[in-house]
Amino acid sequence: MSRVWSSDGGALCPDCERPRDACVCRADTAPPTGDGTVRIAREVKGRRGKAVTVIRGLPLAGPDLAHLARELKQACGAGGSVKDGSVEIQGDKRDQVAAVLRARGFRVKLAGG
Secondary structure, three states, X not given: OOOOOOOOOOOEOOOOOOEHHHOOOHHHOOOOOOOOEEEEEEEOOXXXXXXXXXXXXXXXXXXXXXXXXXXXXXXXXXXXXXXXXXEEEEEOOHHHHHHHHHXXXXXXXXXXX
Protein backbone atom coordinates (compact mmCIF):
# COMPACT_ATOMS: atom_id res chain seq x y z
CA MET A 1 0.00 0.00 0.00
CA SER A 2 1.46 3.36 -0.95
CA ARG A 3 1.30 6.29 1.42
CA VAL A 4 -0.77 9.23 0.28
CA TRP A 5 -0.93 12.53 2.12
CA SER A 6 -4.24 13.14 3.77
CA SER A 7 -5.79 16.01 5.70
CA ASP A 8 -7.59 13.67 8.14
CA GLY A 9 -5.07 14.42 10.91
CA GLY A 10 -3.30 11.06 10.95
CA ALA A 11 -6.29 8.79 11.32
CA LEU A 12 -4.22 5.87 9.95
CA CYS A 13 -2.03 3.64 12.07
CA PRO A 14 1.61 4.18 11.06
CA ASP A 15 2.38 0.46 11.38
CA CYS A 16 -0.45 -1.38 9.64
CA GLU A 17 -1.72 1.64 7.62
CA ARG A 18 -5.34 0.93 8.50
CA PRO A 19 -7.75 3.37 10.11
CA ARG A 20 -7.00 3.64 13.83
CA ASP A 21 -10.44 2.19 14.64
CA ALA A 22 -9.61 -0.96 12.63
CA CYS A 23 -5.94 -1.22 13.66
CA VAL A 24 -4.79 -4.84 13.93
CA CYS A 25 -1.20 -4.39 15.06
CA ARG A 26 -2.10 -2.91 18.48
CA ALA A 27 -4.41 -5.82 19.31
CA ASP A 28 -1.54 -8.29 19.12
CA THR A 29 0.39 -6.81 22.03
CA ALA A 30 0.67 -9.28 24.89
CA PRO A 31 -0.49 -8.26 28.35
CA PRO A 32 2.26 -7.53 30.85
CA THR A 33 3.52 -10.48 32.82
CA GLY A 34 4.24 -10.50 36.52
CA ASP A 35 3.74 -12.57 39.61
CA GLY A 36 -0.05 -12.57 39.22
CA THR A 37 -0.69 -10.15 42.06
CA VAL A 38 -2.41 -6.83 41.44
CA ARG A 39 -0.89 -4.11 43.62
CA ILE A 40 -2.95 -1.13 44.73
CA ALA A 41 -1.03 1.86 46.09
CA ARG A 42 -1.80 5.40 47.18
CA GLU A 43 0.54 8.04 45.76
CA VAL A 44 0.81 11.76 46.38
CA LYS A 45 4.35 12.47 45.21
CA GLY A 46 4.44 14.81 42.22
CA ARG A 47 0.70 15.44 42.40
CA ARG A 48 0.63 18.64 44.50
CA GLY A 49 -0.38 16.66 47.58
CA LYS A 50 -3.48 15.15 46.00
CA ALA A 51 -3.91 11.42 46.57
CA VAL A 52 -4.21 9.04 43.63
CA THR A 53 -4.88 5.30 43.78
CA VAL A 54 -2.57 3.47 41.37
CA ILE A 55 -3.33 -0.10 40.27
CA ARG A 56 -0.37 -2.02 38.82
CA GLY A 57 0.14 -5.58 37.69
CA LEU A 58 -3.18 -6.11 35.94
CA PRO A 59 -2.83 -8.94 33.39
CA LEU A 60 -4.78 -6.94 30.80
CA ALA A 61 -3.83 -4.74 27.88
CA GLY A 62 -5.45 -2.39 25.41
CA PRO A 63 -9.23 -2.25 25.32
CA ASP A 64 -9.65 -4.75 28.18
CA LEU A 65 -7.59 -2.55 30.50
CA ALA A 66 -9.52 0.56 29.42
CA HIS A 67 -12.83 -1.24 30.05
CA LEU A 68 -11.74 -2.31 33.54
CA ALA A 69 -10.55 1.22 34.28
CA ARG A 70 -13.95 2.56 33.30
CA GLU A 71 -15.68 0.06 35.62
CA LEU A 72 -13.38 1.01 38.50
CA LYS A 73 -13.98 4.72 37.97
CA GLN A 74 -17.74 4.16 37.99
CA ALA A 75 -17.58 1.98 41.11
CA CYS A 76 -15.53 4.63 42.94
CA GLY A 77 -17.44 7.62 41.62
CA ALA A 78 -14.17 9.26 40.64
CA GLY A 79 -12.15 10.20 37.61
CA GLY A 80 -9.03 8.48 36.45
CA SER A 81 -6.94 7.31 33.53
CA VAL A 82 -4.80 4.53 32.10
CA LYS A 83 -1.09 5.34 31.93
CA ASP A 84 1.76 2.99 31.00
CA GLY A 85 -0.20 -0.18 31.72
CA SER A 86 -1.43 0.97 35.13
CA VAL A 87 -4.77 2.47 36.14
CA GLU A 88 -4.94 5.69 38.15
CA ILE A 89 -8.08 6.61 40.11
CA GLN A 90 -8.41 10.05 41.70
CA GLY A 91 -8.53 9.99 45.49
CA ASP A 92 -7.70 7.35 48.07
CA LYS A 93 -10.02 4.58 46.87
CA ARG A 94 -7.86 1.54 47.70
CA ASP A 95 -10.51 -0.37 49.64
CA GLN A 96 -13.21 0.15 47.00
CA VAL A 97 -10.86 -0.84 44.16
CA ALA A 98 -9.67 -3.91 46.07
CA ALA A 99 -13.26 -5.06 46.64
CA VAL A 100 -14.13 -4.72 42.95
CA LEU A 101 -11.00 -6.53 41.80
CA ARG A 102 -11.42 -9.35 44.31
CA ALA A 103 -15.00 -9.82 43.12
CA ARG A 104 -13.63 -10.20 39.58
CA GLY A 105 -11.22 -12.93 40.72
CA PHE A 106 -7.93 -11.02 40.91
CA ARG A 107 -5.42 -11.62 43.68
CA VAL A 108 -4.97 -8.19 45.30
CA LYS A 109 -2.35 -6.72 47.60
CA LEU A 110 -2.47 -3.25 49.13
CA ALA A 111 1.01 -1.79 48.62
CA GLY A 112 2.63 1.25 50.14
CA GLY A 113 1.32 3.43 52.95
